[in-house]
Each structure stands twice: as structure tokens, then as C-alpha cells.
Amino acid sequence: MAETKALQEFRQGLTLLRSDYPGKALGHVRRAAELEQNNPVYLSYLGLLVGRTEKRWRAAERLCRQALRLRHNQAQFYLNLAEVYGSEGRKEDAVEVLTSGLQYTKRDVRLTRALGKLGLRRAPVLTFLGRKSAVNRRLGKLRHRAFKLLTVE
Numbered sequence: 027m028a029e030t031k032a033l034q035e036f037r038q039g040l041t042l043l044r045s046d047y048p049g050k051a052l053g054h055v056r057r058a059a060e061l062e063q064n065n066p067v068y069l070s071y072l073g074l075l076v077g078r079t080e081k082r083w084r085a086a087e088r089l090c091r092q093a094l095r096l097r098h099n100q101a102q103f104y105l106n107l108a109e110v111y112g113s114e115g116r117k118e119d120a121v122e123v124l125t126s127g128l129q130y131t132k133r134d135v136r137l138t139r140a141l142g143k144l145g146l147r148r149a150p151v152l153t154f155l156g157r158k159s160a161v162n163r164r165l166g167k168l169r170h171r172a173f174k175l176l177t178v179e
Contacts, residue, residue: 032061036068043071048078066096070103077110086110101127101134108140117144 039054052075059068073089076082090107097103104127111120124141131137150157151165 032058032065032068035061036071039075040071043075048075051075052079064096066093066100066103069093069096070100070106074106074109077113083110083114098130101131101136103127104131104137105140112144120144 035054036058039051039058042048042051042054052072055068055072055075059065059072062068069089070093073086073091073093076089077086080086087107087110090103090110093100093103094107104123108120108124108127111117111123121141121144124137124144127137128134148166148169150159150162151169152159152162155162
């Protein structure tokens with residue numbers, strides 16, 4: 027019975043979150059996490075909502091990391107933790123968690139997209155030339171194509 031109630035609470039919370047009502051979603055997800063304390067899905071979303079609504083960054087990070095310890099191959103958990111870091115202004119940590127998530131999630135496209143949204147840029151190929159140098163631009167495009175070919179599985 028408690029399992030069904032937890033799932034109902036979580037689904038209601040997720041619906042509210044997707045409708046852009048994180049404050050209302052928090053109570054439902056918190057109840058779900060209390061009913062099933064070791065459910066990594068509930069913990070991850072609870073961490074996301076605690077960060078988003080209460081700005082309790084350490085608690086949010088702890089909950090998201092706990093979910094990742096329980097199940098490290100779920101892309102959404104990395105996305106939730108990265109969002110917590112991004113909301114806190116820790117862009118480098120968000121990039122790091124998304125990058126590490128790529129190795130555990132079979133290169134989930136959502137993680138790649140999230141990295142792209144963070145505006146991560148590689149250093150110029152020839153650092154002594156400017157980023158806008160025609161040589162650097164051409165070499166950068168070649169490097170990009172080469173990496174794309176190497177990462178296709």
C-alpha cells in the first residue's frame with residue numbers, strides 16, 4: 027500500500043513540476059521520498075526541488091548524489107544534479123557531472139545537449155593565435171569532425 031501511495035505522490039509532484047509549479051511539487055515528492063526512503067528517483071527529484079524552491083544547495087546536492095550512488099546509470103539523475111549546480115552558479119561542477127554521466131549512461135543524448143547549453147567551448151587548437159583566426163577556425167572544425175567520428179558507437 028505504501029508503495030502505491032508513494033508512486034501516486036511522485037506522479038502528482040512530477041506533473042506539477044512539469045507544469046512549472048516546483049513549490050507545489052515539492053510536498054508531493056517529499057512525501058513520496060519519505061514513504062520510500064531508498065528510491066533513487068524520488069531522492070533525485072527531491073534534491074532538484076529542494077534546490078529550486080528552498081535554495082538549500084548542500085541538502086539538494088546531498089540528495090542528488092545519494093540517488094547517483096544508488097543508481098549511477100540514470101541520465102536524469104545527472105541532469106538533476108547539474109541543474110542544482112547550475113542554479114547555484116557552479117557551472118564547472120555542472121559540466122563535470124554531465125561529463126562523468128556520459129561514461130555511465132551510454133552517451134545519453136540529453137547529457138550531450140545539456141553540455142551544449144552550458145556553452146562549453148574547447149580551447150583554440152593553436153593557442154598562440156586568436157580564436158577568430160581563420161587557421162584556428164578551420165582546425166577547430168576538423169577537430170570537431172574527428173571527435174564526432176571517434177565518439178560514434
